[in-house]
Amino acid sequence: MPNTHTITIADVARDAGCSINTVSRALNDLPGVSLRSKARIQASAERLGYVPSRVARSLLTRKTRTLGLVVTDCTNPFYAKLIRAVEDAAFAHGYNVTLCNSGEDHAREVRAIKLLIESRVDGMLITPVQFAVDHIGDLVRRSIPFVLVGRRFLKLDTCWVMSDNAAGGRAATSLLLSLGHRRIGHVTGRPEISSVRERLEGYRAALTDQGMAIDESLIVRGERDVDGGRQCAHRLLSSSSRPTAVFAYNDLQAIGVMRAARERGLSIPRDLAVVGYDNIELSAYFEVPLTTVAQPTYAIGGSAAALLFRLLDGADVAPADRTVLLQPELIVRASSGGCPPDAGERPA
Amino acid sequence: MPNTHTITIADVARDAGCSINTVSRALNDLPGVSLRSKARIQASAERLGYVPSRVARSLLTRKTRTLGLVVTDCTNPFYAKLIRAVEDAAFAHGYNVTLCNSGEDHAREVRAIKLLIESRVDGMLITPVQFAVDHIGDLVRRSIPFVLVGRRFLKLDTCWVMSDNAAGGRAATSLLLSLGHRRIGHVTGRPEISSVRERLEGYRAALTDQGMAIDESLIVRGERDVDGGRQCAHRLLSSSSRPTAVFAYNDLQAIGVMRAARERGLSIPRDLAVVGYDNIELSAYFEVPLTTVAQPTYAIGGSAAALLFRLLDGADVAPADRTVLLQPELIVRASSGGCPPDAGERPA
DNA sequence: CTGTTAGCGCTTTCAC
DNA sequence: GTGAAAGCGCTAACAG
Numbered sequence: 001m002p003n004t005h006t007i008t009i010a011d012v013a014r015d016a017g018c019s020i021n022t023v024s025r026a027l028n029d030l031p032g033v034s035l036r037s038k039a040r041i042q043a044s045a046e047r048l049g050y051v052p053s054r055v056a057r058s059l060l061t062r063k064t065r066t067l068g069l070v071v072t073d074c075t076n077p078f079y080a081k082l083i084r085a086v087e088d089a090a091f092a093h094g095y096n097v098t099l100c101n102s103g104e105d106h107a108r109e110v111r112a113i114k115l116l117i118e119s120r121v122d123g124m125l126i127t128p129v130q131f132a133v134d135h136i137g138d139l140v141r142r143s144i145p146f147v148l149v150g151r152r153f154l155k156l157d158t159c160w161v162m163s164d165n166a167a168g169g170r171a172a173t174s175l176l177l178s179l180g181h182r183r184i185g186h187v188t189g190r191p192e193i194s195s196v197r198e199r200l201e202g203y204r205a206a207l208t209d210q211g212m213a214i215d216e217s218l219i220v221r222g223e224r225d226v227d228g229g230r231q232c233a234h235r236l237l238s239s240s241s242r243p244t245a246v247f248a249y250n251d252l253q254a255i256g257v258m259r260a261a262r263e264r265g266l267s268i269p270r271d272l273a274v275v276g277y278d279n280i281e282l283s284a285y286f287e288v289p290l291t292t293v294a295q296p297t298y299a300i301g302g303s304a305a306a307l308l309f310r311l312l313d314g315a316d317v318a319p320a321d322r323t324v325l326l327q328p329e330l331i332v333r334a335s336s337g338g339c340p341p342d343a344g345e346r347p348a
Numbered sequence: 349m350p351n352t353h354t355i356t357i358a359d360v361a362r363d364a365g366c367s368i369n370t371v372s373r374a375l376n377d378l379p380g381v382s383l384r385s386k387a388r389i390q391a392s393a394e395r396l397g398y399v400p401s402r403v404a405r406s407l408l409t410r411k412t413r414t415l416g417l418v419v420t421d422c423t424n425p426f427y428a429k430l431i432r433a434v435e436d437a438a439f440a441h442g443y444n445v446t447l448c449n450s451g452e453d454h455a456r457e458v459r460a461i462k463l464l465i466e467s468r469v470d471g472m473l474i475t476p477v478q479f480a481v482d483h484i485g486d487l488v489r490r491s492i493p494f495v496l497v498g499r500r501f502l503k504l505d506t507c508w509v510m511s512d513n514a515a516g517g518r519a520a521t522s523l524l525l526s527l528g529h530r531r532i533g534h535v536t537g538r539p540e541i542s543s544v545r546e547r548l549e550g551y552r553a554a555l556t557d558q559g560m561a562i563d564e565s566l567i568v569r570g571e572r573d574v575d576g577g578r579q580c581a582h583r584l585l586s587s588s589s590r591p592t593a594v595f596a597y598n599d600l601q602a603i604g605v606m607r608a609a610r611e612r613g614l615s616i617p618r619d620l621a622v623v624g625y626d627n628i629e630l631s632a633y634f635e636v637p638l639t640t641v642a643q644p645t646y647a648i649g650g651s652a653a654a655l656l657f658r659l660l661d662g663a664d665v666a667p668a669d670r671t672v673l674l675q676p677e678l679i680v681r682a683s684s685g686g687c688p689p690d691a692g693e694r695p696a
Numbered sequence: 697c698t699g700t701t702a703g704c705g706c707t708t709t710c711a712c
Numbered sequence: 713g714t715g716a717a718a719g720c721g722c723t724a725a726c727a728g
Contacts, residue, residue: 001675002458006410008704008705008706009705009706010705018714018716019714019716019717020706020707020715020716021703021706021708021715021716022713022714022715023706023713024706024707024708025713025714028707032713032714033712034713034714035713037713043659049486049489049490051465051707052466052706053407053466053704053705053706054466054467054468054469055403055406055407055467055468055704055705055706055708056407056704056705056707056720057706057721058403058706059401059403059404059407059704059705059706059707059719059720059721059722060705060707060708060719060720061706061707062354062623062719063722064403064711066467073432074422074428074431074432075425075428075432076427076436077428080422080423080425080428083422083424083447084421084422084449087447087448087449089421090446091449091456091459091460094463094604096444096448096463096464096467096634097432098414098444098446098447099435099445099446099447100444101432101435101436101441108439111439112439113408114399115442115444116397116444117399118400118401118402119402119403119414120401127568130702131506131605136395141397142354142397148401161390183725221395226630226633232454232607252574255500255630255633259633280701282603282630283355285574285607285634285636286633286634287634287635290354325591333697340433345728354721356720356721356722357721357722358721358722363724365697366699367698367699367700368699368722368723369698369699369700369722369723370697370698370699372722372723372724373723376723379697380697380698381697381698382697385697385698400721401720401721401722402721403720403721404704404720404721404722404723405721405723406704406722406725407703407705407706407720407722408703408704408706408721408722408723408725409702409704409722553706596698597728624722633716667727
């Protein structure tokens with residue numbers, strides 16, 4: 001017959017024939033309990049199947065040992081990896097993580113964060129939708145520790161961890177330039193998102209570095225999935241002066257670009273060179289393996305968690321350590337059509 | 349200057365000039381508060397930035413409005429989708445979800461579940477590692493509601509939601525048989541896992557249905573990723589009497605199989621027909637689009653959450669409703685080499 | 697309609 | 713070494 005009543009510390013105390021707080025001390029390895037008592041208490045707790053309540057402890061200590069993690073969509077491989085990194089770190093510290101998906105919807109993000117505040121999570125890791133900032137400012141006002149992951153606000157002085165998207169965008173574009181391309185298209189996304197804007201900035205910078213003018217008609221915006229990339233590519237490729245290469249905001253879009261090219265009978269990389277971003281697991285396994293920019297995704301999640309834990313420890317983190325910018329890595333495969341003159345790797 | 353002190357219900361009561369429980373009633377829309385008081389209280393709460401503490405409420409109500417979700421790896425697209433479904437359902441009910449990854453490691457699963465018990469989650473959704481069952485039995489003993497997702501135990505009478513893996517395995521294999529294949533290989537996984545075993549059973553059943561003998565040498569076990577599939581395929585293809593078709597436990601392995609075939613100069617589907625399982629997003633976009641078995645993943649997560657909520661409502665669920673078996677769907681694309689005689693869809 | 701009281705399960709003084 | 717008592721923030725009787 002099931003226990004309808006959860007065993008409390010009082011039950012253990014009664015069973016062990018001592019007071020409640022002796023049990024508390026014994027079970028928490030605090031000094032001031034004889035070894036004999038301790039053994040007896042542990043035996044009682046074990047036999048009764050006592051499991052301490054974090055709820056009760058949290059009320060008293062005002063620490064829940066829980067982290068809130070808000071991403072836009074756990075279904076996106078990038079966030080999936082990030083989540084895994086955060087959960088691994090939290091688990092190692094004995095922390096729980098409460099996961100929320102905003103679905104790139106501002107209202108849902110606001111509600112999720114409110115829920116997390118109600119739950120009194122010790123701190124939060126957030127990939128903000130970047131539609132507005134009030135609710136983020138609210139966290140500061142309430143002095144709830146948090147760190148932004150993968151995206152940041154220009155006007156808000158907060159902790160954040162991300163990779164250098166501008167550098168990544170520049171590297172991708174420079175590669176194409178070094179291969180002789182002069183008309184390079186860019187598939188981008190919603191410009192409020194810092195990572196979107198920064199990759200675009202990198203693209204522009206690479207062109208400008210070479211003294212080239214920016215042709216705005218080569219920059220097209222679409223959804224961040226395969227079909228979004230496909231549609232953008234069709235728009236680019238139907239133009240009279242179509243590009244010979246495309247750098248896409250992410251791998252999913254890049255795959256869509258390759259698909260669109262195939263639909264038009266274009267061969268990759270001969271007729272169109274393609275570079276993506278994220279190095280998703282399957283990008284290496286396509287018909288034409290995808291050249292892409294790899295983010296140190298797991299490290300981003302791990303660093304963000306580590307930074308948050310430092311904040312939770314109450315250590316005052318030096319301003320320089322409040323933000324972490326990790327470097328991405330260009331992975332050259334076949335879809336870009338060859339290696340730049342000074343690169344070592346050759347496509348298979 | 350940040351509030352170092354969180355606003356409590358007492359602060360609101362003081363501010364509004366009434367008692368604590370009038371505030372509680374007003375804010376919880378309970379009857380017995382004049383409209384005037386209610387308005388005043390709401391204004392105070394708003395102005396002070398009061399956010400009720402779920403921790404305190406939980407201690408009293410013994411309900412945390414939190415679900416525990418244990419998967420093996422959120423990085424796996426199948427689980428990512430499942431997580432999303434569960435989180436969406438939980439969010440709609442005002443519930444939080446605490447996510448844990450077992451990493452297919454029994455000890456970590458046990459620890460994770462212990463953590464969730466300590467956290468007094470109202471219920472759990474679990475994809476068990478299936479190395480042992482004691483800790484699951486423990487949940488029953490403690491009468492903590494839970495439902496298994498995607499995997500089940502034969503010897504344990506629990507709630508579960510999954511898709512019919514045997515039917516899926518049978519459909520995949522039958523398709524290949526109907527196309528004339530007589531030597532069909534199967535790439536499988538760790539047999540303790542129910543979904544692995546059941547897909548294999550479906551494979552065997554399809555062959556037996558046709559009065560064919562099972563050639564055990566055509567069943568090879570490997571890791572559940574691209575490389576695992578690749579290695580298995582090489583083992584199968586180096587055999588003297590190699591198969592003309594392969595059904596893989598999942599799409600990642602199937603992609604590995606296609607890769608191995610290409611490495612050996614074999615063309616798909618001409619020299620080797622391939623069928624996967626899961627219908628991951630990118631499976632349609634490969635050089636040879638992958639024929640696969642689609643699970644209603646989002647529905648599995650949603651049903652599991654719905655079932656758990658019914659359990660939490662205290663409704664006694666009829667035995668027939670304690671388990672849900674959803675039907676998978678065969679998605680025929682090019683990798684299987686054509687359509688069975690009676691199927692409608694033709695590969696592109 | 698509103699206030700007083702008790703207590704959820706635990707940790708933390710403070711006595712003994 | 714050990715126990716008694718207070719209280720974390722809130723809800724749920726019960727009075728008034």
